[in-house]
Amino acid sequence: MADGSRTTEARRDAVFGRWVVFSPARSRRPTDLKSHNPTTNPNPGLGGADAPKPSCPFCAGRESECAPEIFRVPPAAAPEASPWRIRVIENLYPALRRDMEPPAPQDGGAKEEEESVPGELVVRGFGFHDVVIETPRHDVRLWDLDAEGVRDVLLAYAARVRQLEEHPAVKYVQVFKNHGASAGASMAHSHSQMLGTPFVPPSITTRLNCMKEVFEKLGNCSLCEIKSKETLISDTPNFSAIVPFAASYPFEIWIIPRQHISYFHEIDQDKALDLGSLLKTMLQKLCKQLNDPPFNFMIHSAPFGLSSSCLPYAHWFLQIVPQLSVVGGFEIGSGCYINPVFPEDAAKILRELDCS
């Protein structure tokens, strides 16, 4: 089972401060790693049949079966009256609810419960939970769109985040995509989601604290410092795609703006096209190398209204994680992941893979 070329080691990264155990003996050779749960679409690609799937509310023509629309691309003169390429809609089963009274902005609305343990906080479930339908067609995946199409999805995220930023009680927006059932997706039609929360979620706090510590030691941002050629997959004028030094998941990819920028939602048209093209390529590579695996991607941005002293170490990036195995009790208990594939090996495989 073992790949003898590298020996087991543990690494801690400079962004989340997480320890990861790299253990090639736990898996076959990195090139043999494939998904056992491919998400294969019966009619993949733009060449497939154009018929909407009978029961899918995200397909064109079924807009009335969805929760209310927020906006569409291209914009509609009258709502629901024009053809569309992208729709941003409310989530029908929202985890946080826009119809609840927002907490008072000054205290974040969190209160220590009267009879509870100090340190326990409760906040009303106010927030925004939206869905981005990335295409009207059931048989098209995000990376089947051309670079301009992916750009427009990214610009739709950014436009919606900017709207949510206006709300004084929203502290952070988590943009994410689930693809495939083992990555949590309950809907097969290509989509992503975002949640605007009335608190700063724990991983964001941990990440900023860790990056701050590095900044204080080094005088520079952890992500600006990454220069390793060995973990680079590809770069463009504005972005680098790498396998992070202490990747938690095999074949995990980070797409990082090369310039130091704290907020994703400030992205402009040109950079969004550049990112769209790189994201498309990375998803194609994962699909080809790993047998159309389930995956998640997440945009890691900064909380709204970050003080100017924090901006120098807050650097946004997009993380893609293929889901090739199930997390077990060790990871849940310790927060430490076991990854059978060394980042340098994954990066080399992905770098050399031709998807053109």
Add this chain to the structure above:
Amino acid sequence: MADGSRTTEARRDAVFGRWVVFSPARSRRPTDLKSHNPTTNPNPGLGGADAPKPSCPFCAGRESECAPEIFRVPPAAAPEASPWRIRVIENLYPALRRDMEPPAPQDGGAKEEEESVPGELVVRGFGFHDVVIETPRHDVRLWDLDAEGVRDVLLAYAARVRQLEEHPAVKYVQVFKNHGASAGASMAHSHSQMLGTPFVPPSITTRLNCMKEVFEKLGNCSLCEIKSKETLISDTPNFSAIVPFAASYPFEIWIIPRQHISYFHEIDQDKALDLGSLLKTMLQKLCKQLNDPPFNFMIHSAPFGLSSSCLPYAHWFLQIVPQLSVVGGFEIGSGCYINPVFPEDAAKILRELDCS
């Protein structure tokens, strides 16, 4: 879909400092929640056939197909020469390796890589990865054993942790169990595992920091402070089983020593019997209520050699998490979980469920 009895809220707990969104609208009624991936054993219970499963190396009679034994219960005069109820063995595919040179104890062996980003650490993959085979029989689950049988498994964990504590380079031991494929188990035969790590894993650091903060505000330990009747499932002279205030997973259970104790491995025979009996009951309840769900349990103890000033806020406990749904991009990105079942509702259901 909605259960109208409670409205959405977010809670942050006083142990891990994690935010959890409680969203009853995301699920059916709590009582309807069942596992879609039951781990059902073809011959469950002690009444089943006694035949070992042909290819299972954990079954009695196949000891030679396993990695080396560390000890067995009852102890063997000559190794591999006597019948056994429990075996503690080396993991054949260890994530961390006992045959590597341990890092020097004084610096934890972690070094900042020459050309890497400050904050990035690397440590050789030294450590211990053991498997505890809980029964010689393929058809017996942990909760099919009697309370004395579960006690002996717990005492075997504790005995092995005490051995690992002797090693100066081992900083923490994570004891955990994976049951069912969706909880990560690759072996069906009832077993648990432990990993002795040369670093303190991230969740342990976060937990102790969070409990310290509460202690500094309150002068008491977060777990000693839990007194809510509403989230209590059951208690015994020495332990309480509760659904935590900000449970990340539906029907998550914590079993907490009622006395303030920092280290699991100091447990004695009497307390281990008490815990064994309560653990058995809790696993029976989960099995009955949730249709034999996949689950993990993890023992959260303190790192070795904790300074005496930290002991007042370090309190060990055992966490059980049924795996009823797949985690998605929101949880991976934000560290914040969405739980459709309020702890008070889960506790009431489990409290009232009769498993006798």
